[in-house]
Amino acid sequence: MLARLTRSVPALCRALHTQPNSTTAALELIRSQPSQYIIANFVGRKYILTPRDVLTVPRLRDVDVGDVLALDEIHELGSREYTLRGNPTISPSRVRVQATVIEHTKGKMEFIFKKKRRKGYQKTITHKQPYTRLRIGEIEIPS
Amino acid sequence: MATLFRGQLRSFPANGHAAFVPQIRKLVFECCDRWPSSENTRSYLFTRLVELARQNPHVEIVVRQRIHREPIIRGFYVNNRDKVVPLNGLSLAEINQKVHLLLDSSGAKIKHLKRRNVESTTESTRGIWSGLHADRPAL
Numbered sequence: 001m002l003a004r005l006t007r008s009v010p011a012l013c014r015a016l017h018t019q020p021n022s023t024t025a026a027l028e029l030i031r032s033q034p035s036q037y038i039i040a041n042f043v044g045r046k047y048i049l050t051p052r053d054v055l056t057v058p059r060l061r062d063v064d065v066g067d068v069l070a071l072d073e074i075h076e077l078g079s080r081e082y083t084l085r086g087n088p089t090i091s092p093s094r095v096r097v098q099a100t101v102i103e104h105t106k107g108k109m110e111f112i113f114k115k116k117r118r119k120g121y122q123k124t125i126t127h128k129q130p131y132t133r134l135r136i137g138e139i140e141i142p143s
Numbered sequence: 144m145a146t147l148f149r150g151q152l153r154s155f156p157a158n159g160h161a162a163f164v165p166q167i168r169k170l171v172f173e174c175c176d177r178w179p180s181s182e183n184t185r186s187y188l189f190t191r192l193v194e195l196a197r198q199n200p201h202v203e204i205v206v207r208q209r210i211h212r213e214p215i216i217r218g219f220y221v222n223n224r225d226k227v228v229p230l231n232g233l234s235l236a237e238i239n240q241k242v243h244l245l246l247d248s249s250g251a252k253i254k255h256l257k258r259r260n261v262e263s264t265t266e267s268t269r270g271i272w273s274g275l276h277a278d279r280p281a282l
Contacts, residue, residue, distance in 0.1 A: 035265065035266070035268045036268060037268040037269075047260060047261055048261070049261065050263055050265040050268060051160065051265065052157045052160050052263070052264060052265055053261055053262060053263035053264065053265060054261070054262045054263075055260065055261055056256050056259050056260055056261075056262070057260075065165065065246070065247050066163050066165060068163075078268065078269065079268060079269075080268060080269055080270060100159035100160075100163050101159075102158055102159040102163065102166075102249060103166070103247060103248055103249040103251075104247035104248070105247075105248055105249070105251075105253070105256070106253065107253070107254075107255055107256040107257060108253055108254060108255045108256075129256070129257065131256050133249075134159070135157060135158065135159030135160050135163075136160075137159075137160055137161070138160075138161075
């Protein structure tokens with residue numbers, strides 16, 4: 001039992017005696033860790049995002065391939081042991097994340113089959129949903 | 144000193160992360176000089192092609208003859224794939240739509256994207272929970 005206690009104590013101790021007393025101190029702690037994630041609102045939906053990942057959303061019509069978008073609704077910024085939650089969002093001056101539009105594509109062909117039995121009515125609708133894919137850039141926490 | 148394997152030094156592509164490289168490299172318009180099926184394609188080439196080339200300096204635009212056949216447009220991409228779109232029976236606006244379809248694409252094979260919201264190669268930031276390394280639950 002003592003062995004089990006001591007195994008969990010180092011992480012607990014570290015989290016206890018590193019209570020940040022300001023947002024800047026909290027951001028310093030998060031920045032000191034090797035990797036970070038954000039929870040951002042994009043086109044009305046929340047996603048957990050890390051650098052270098054590809055986000056697929058329904059087609060954005062007013063955006064060109066190669067355009068860089070700044071994510072301005074970041075609800076949460078976290079790392080392995082620390083999390084900063086905004087109220088409701090974290091100010092863009094504290095965290096900066098950019099997303100680059102890499103392509104506008106269409107999904108695979110969907111076949112929608114409709115039929116009313118004994119009425120001679122049937123039809124097949126073919127549909128390809130258009131999407132926009134974005135690559136998430138680095139999470140910048142300016143000091 | 145731990146051995147450093149050559150495989151550990153490789154980097155993984157992430158187009159758009161630090162720098163964005165447009166994936167389309169060449170656009171080839173092929174049409175016939177005489178047949179009426181190429182009429183709209185010919186008028187597109189005469190009226191809108193130069194403007195298109197100016198707006199997309201990264202794309203090499205080629206016009207080829209394809210006699211006694213329907214007009215097509217071929218897009219060549221950086222991943223060595225090509226996309227061929229027929230322009231038979233399309234109006235000028237529809238031809239413009241197809242041209243932009245090729246310009247906006249990345250050349251990757253079409254895949255089912257409905258349930259693929261976030262595709263990530265980074266490891267989990269908060270770590271993965273393990274029952275063997277967690278506190279024993281107490282009632």
